[in-house]
Amino acid sequence: MDTSLLFIYPLLSYLLLVDCSEIPFQERMLLKALGLNGRPKPVAPGPVPKTLWKIFEKGINADNPCRMEGFQVPGNIVRSYKDQGPLSSNDMSHELLCLKKHLFFDLSVVEKKEKVTLGQLEIKFKHNTYQGQEFQLQLYRPLHMTLKSMRDHKTSRKLLFAQSFRLHHKSLSFNLTKVAQDWTNTKNNMGLILEIFADGNTTMVNHLPSSCEHINSFIHASLLTVSLDPTSCKAPRIKRSTEPSMPTPSNICKKRRLYIDFKDVGWQNWVIAPRGYMANYCHGECPYPLTEMLKGTNHAVLQTLVHSIEPEVTPLPCCAPTKLSPISMLYYDNNDNVVLRHYEDMVVDECGCK
Structure with a gap:
C-alpha cells in the first residue's frame, strides 16, 4: 500500500477545519499524495x-x-494533452497538399515510476460534411531533428500511418502507444508531422482550392494516454461475507x-x-x-487486555x-x-x- 495515501482523508478533514492561512504545508502534503507538485x-x-x-x-x-x-x-491515470505544434507555412511542396501541421504534445508530466500502457491520437473535424471527395492522410515521426529546426526530407522522418478518408468522419484515431512510451523521455519527443492531401483520382483536382476548403474545418489534434x-x-481485494450490523452506543x-x-x-x-x-x-x-463487531486486530485484543x-x-x-x-x-x-x-x-x- 502507498503509505502516503493513508494521509489523504485526515488531511482533507484538517483542511476543512483550520484557518486558510494555516494550511499551505498540509495542502502540499495532500497534493503530493495526489501526484501533484x-x-x-x-x-x-x-x-x-x-x-x-x-x-x-x-x-x-x-x-x-x-x-x-x-x-x-x-x-x-488517463491524461488528455492539447496539441502545441504550429501550422506549417503556405509553401506547399506538393500540388495536392491541402494541410500540413506539426503536432507536439508535452508528456513531461508523466513521472518515471509510471508505465504508459496506451497512447491514442485523435484528429477532429468541425463539420460532418460530405461532398464526395476523398482525402489522403499521412502521419510521420521525425527521426533526427528538433521540431523547430525540422526540414522536409524523406530521410528525416518515418511514416507511421497512411489512410484515406472522407469528411463524413468527425474524427480519426490512431494507436501511438509505442511512440508515447518513447516520448516520456523528453529527448525522444520531436512531435509528429501531419499532412492531408486531396485525392489525385478525384474530379476535384482541377478545383484544388475548393476541394481543400473543407479541410480548413480541421480543429485540433489531441493525444490521450493511459498510464499505470x-x-x-494494492493487491486485489478479498471479498468477505458481510455481517449484519448491530446497534452500538x-x-x-x-x-x-x-x-x-x-x-x-x-x-x-x-x-x-x-x-x-x-x-x-x-x-x-x-x-x-x-x-467481534469492533473488528479488533490480534494486537488490539492483547493491548486492551x-x-x-x-x-x-x-x-x-x-x-x-x-x-x-x-x-x-x-x-x-x-x-x-x-x-x-x-x-x-x-x-x-x-x-x-x-
Missing part, C-alpha cells in the same frame, strides 16, 4: 473529452482499480459521516468532478473487552479504518491537460480497533 491554476483549459466523462461516470471497479476498463488496459502508477496499486468506535466539498478547500477551479464526495472518518472508543491490568501504562487501541475504497477524480493539471485518475483509500467504508 502544486495547486493547478488552469489558464486556457480545453473541454473534457467525452471518453473521460464516460469512464468517470461508469465508476471504478473496486476489485481492480488499477485497470482502466474503458480501454481494457492496465492503468489508473504501480506505487498506488454512540461513543463506540464506528464510521462517521464526513462530506468533503472541494469548494471549501479552494479547489473548485481545477477539480472538474466530483465537486465533492463522502469521505467519512472513524471515531470512538475501543473498550475492554473488544467485541494489558490496558485492563495497567490502564495508566498502556492506552487503549485506536479507532481506525479497516476498509477503504477508491474514487475517480477529473481535473486540470499544471499544463492545462485534462486528467482522470483513480485514487485508492479515499473513502472510509468500515472502522475497527487497532
